Amino acid sequence: MIRAQALEKSYQVNGRTLAVIHPMDLYIKAASFAAIQGRSGSGKTTLLTLLSGLDRPTGGRLVLDEDDITDWPESRMAAFRNKKIGFVFQDFHLIPGMTALENVLFPAELSGNAHARERAESLLRQVGLWERRKHLPRQLSGGEQQRVAICRAVVNRPKIIFADEPTGNLDSAAADGVMQLLVDLKEEEGATLVVVTHSAEVAEQADRVITLSDGEVAHDSGA
Numbered sequence: 001m002i003r004a005q006a007l008e009k010s011y012q013v014n015g016r017t018l019a020v021i022h023p024m025d026l027y028i029k030a031a032s033f034a035a036i037q038g039r040s041g042s043g044k045t046t047l048l049t050l051l052s053g054l055d056r057p058t059g060g061r062l063v064l065d066e067d068d069i070t071d072w073p074e075s076r077m078a079a080f081r082n083k084k085i086g087f088v089f090q091d092f093h094l095i096p097g098m099t100a101l102e103n104v105l106f107p108a109e110l111s112g113n114a115h116a117r118e119r120a121e122s123l124l125r126q127v128g129l130w131e132r133r134k135h136l137p138r139q140l141s142g143g144e145q146q147r148v149a150i151c152r153a154v155v156n157r158p159k160i161i162f163a164d165e166p167t168g169n170l171d172s173a174a175a176d177g178v179m180q181l182l183v184d185l186k187e188e189e190g191a192t193l194v195v196v197t198h199s200a201e202v203a204e205q206a207d208r209v210i211t212l213s214d215g216e217v218a219h220d221s222g223a
């Protein structure tokens with residue numbers, strides 16, 4: 001579960017304060033699927049990086065899976081993220097010198113997850129990339145890189161998965177495959193899903209749709 005209280009983010013730009021996320025209260029139930037929508041620049045990526053503990057808020061508090069992580073030092077936060085959080089970036093963030101399989105295995109190796117190899121291989125099969133497992137990111141198409149990034153995000157069976165436009169570069173068959181993988185993790189392992197999407201089909205599968213506008217919740221189907 002995720003509980004944000006008056007969570008906010010602002011930046012100093014040319015001596016002026018730019019509020020990107022206005023103080024926001026948000027509770028997302030464990031094992032639920034929340035979709036986040038909103039125009040470009042409305043703050044979706046920023047909100048995701050705050051809720052996942054990848055970035056620090058300028059104010060407010062954040063509880064993830066029962067732990068108030070707001071004041072944790074970065075080292076403790078990083079270990080927590082590795083174990084409990086999966087993040088699919090809008091621009092993938094794959095490690096250029098590692099193959100697809102090595103990229104997927106990387107978070108598992110960091111946490112010493114012994115069963116990771118089987119899991120990584122089965123994930124790559126599930127998303128149709130078995131034949132591409134030895135390719136480097138630059139030898140993969142955008143959609144293939146996106147699927148590798150999704151496998152990497154879920155290899156440690158995280159409690160909470162954040163995905164920023166995970167189907168943005170995929171055709172409808174590949175998008176269905178990826179969403180199925182994420183929804184299975186929710187159904188079978190009780191993972192919480194928070195997915196930024198422009199896709200109506202993806203939003204339709206969500207338990208709740210939160211729409212952002214200028215850094216505020218403009219509409220929330222679960223409120």
Ligand SMILES: Nc1ncnc2c1ncn2[C@@H]1O[C@H](COP(=O)(O)OP(=O)(O)OP(=O)(O)O)[C@@H](O)[C@H]1O
Pocket residue numbers: 011013018020038039040041042043044045046047090
């Ligand atoms: N480091 C930064 N410094 C200043 N402003 C920033 C910074 N990062 C983001 N912003 C601003 O915050 C706003 C929200 O950005 P964000 O990336 O969260 O939008 P988004 O909803 O994800 O958009 P998109 O759909 O295009 O991905 C934008 O206006 C952006 O210019």
Ligand SMILES: [Mg+2]
Pocket residue numbers: 044045046090164
């Ligand atoms: Mg974005």
